[in-house]
Structure formats: structure tokens, C-alpha cells
Amino acid sequence: MTGLSASGNYVFLGSRNQNRIYYYTLPNITTRKDFTYMMGFSTTCDIAFNATDSLVWVASENTSICIKCYDTNNTMVDYIPNTMIANARGMALDPGGYLWVSDIDADKIYKIDLTEGIEEQTQDITVTPSSNPFCGAVTIQTPGLNASVVVFDMHGRQIVSDSFQESWTWNSSSPAGHYVFVITDDQGASTTLDLVKI
């Protein structure tokens, strides 16, 4: 158990060992109920519960995506890459909907606008896939750049991560479906591709 968040008569608890979010009745912390399963995430830390949308934000020691947001259907519906927060641990949501995150590498606490604004610390890079949809293999190109790539399936599970120079080919036995590619260059700029394997 590494994460806590309270709302009304409930406390939400993030179980690192079970990869699950439970909630209990306050003040005595009784009557456990399931909230969600953190599909594709591990080494989780603190959590922040969004009562308005019934979502939970979860920090992790994951080296590519440090924060994910899950709904009650075990589905990742949002995320924050490590290019914005390097090593997230503590998490809280304030009444205005801002997410507060502690970063133990920078010894800072960040207030994040989840809904609006222009990114301060990341920018898009040009990434070109060989085809979309693709059959069998796909090649992504980042002309003139060294970059890293992380691929997630539609459940938010990390399928593969790799580093490459200008071109990277994914020749995977993964089943047909939708995959999210997060590509980050060595300057920290990143972009996301939504590719379909048929």
C-alpha cells in the first residue's frame, strides 16, 4: 500500500503489491471495495482521486510514463510522460482540479493544469510512420534525431521500449489492434502516435 486519497466518507488506497485501487469507509477505514485495476502499471506510489469524474491519478517509478489516470473499468484514460515530471511520488488534486505532484529528483512540487494551456517543458517532434494502418511491421522515422520509443496497447500496458537513431522498426507478434507510440528525443521533446495494426 503506497497511495492514499480521501473524498467524502471514503479513503482511496493504492496497493502496490496488487496493482489495484480500493476504497474504504471513513473514519474507521472499514468495508473494502474495488475501484479499479491498474492495467499495465507497476511500482506505484501515491494516488489522487478525482471525485468529479470518478478517476484516479497514480504516480509510479516507471521510467517512461510516471503518471497514469484510470477509470473504474481498469482503463488508462490519460497520462503524463516523464518529460514533464522526471520522478513523481506524491500526488494531490485541489478543488480547482489542478494536480499537484512532487518530484524527488528536482525536489520540487509542481502544480499541473490538466485541461488547458501550452506545455512548458515539452514540444512536438516530427515523427513519420511508414504506414497507418500497418500490417506486420511498421517503421517510424525521426530525421536527424536520436530518440526513444515506448509502445502501449489499448489497455495502457507497456509493450516495448527502445532507443534508436533516426529510424526504428517494430516487427512484433502482438495482436492486431490500436497502439500508442510515445517518442521522445534526446532533448526531451516528445510526440505521440496512434497506430493501428491490422
Added chain:
Amino acid sequence: MRKILFLLFVIAAAASAKAIVATLDAPDTNISGLAWGDGSLWAMDAVTDSVYKLNPETGAVISSFYFTHPVTTVPTGLAYSETHNMVLCGGWYNTNGYVYKYTPEGSYIGFVDMCGG
């Protein structure tokens, strides 16, 4: 199929729109829990076992107290219950989890063994 495509589009669009709008100096070097309550930001440190009440505009420490727990337990996860006016401090040790309850002034109320839960 369309629903899946729409969901992925929303995920990608939302992720690219986020922005850091304020940055505070952390009151300690291993902040492992944050919470919001009583109009303040609360932070807990995993090494010094301190719980801080912070001014969210400046990061200044308004008050603090020590989170007392067994030596083997690592402080991680913090919550503030506005409804019950208590601070909940998480303690994690291997497969076991504990929730320690304090008043906002730092008086110990009790703890609950979560049996790993």
C-alpha cells in the same frame, strides 16, 4: 472500433495539453505523499518522517508534525479528510500497508493494518 479510436485520440490530445503552471520548492528531499485540505497543500517526507502544511501560493511551511511509525515502515501516500478532519499517513513495508490517523494539528489518533490491501 470508433469508440476505441476516439478514446485513444482523447488520450493523446489530453496528454499534449497539460502544463506546469506553478512550481514550489519542496520542504524536504523525499516527498512521497501529497494531499489537499483546509485550503492548504500537505506534504509528507519518506526519510525525515515529517508532515508539512504548506501555503500553496508560496510553498512556505505553515506548520509541521512528525509521523511516528515503526522503523521498517516507509512513509508513502498522504490524504486529508475534510469530512472527518483528519490527516491519513500511509506506511508501507514489503507486503504490508498501514494507515496512521492524525488530527491536522499532529495529534495521533490511531492506525489501521491494511493487511497489504
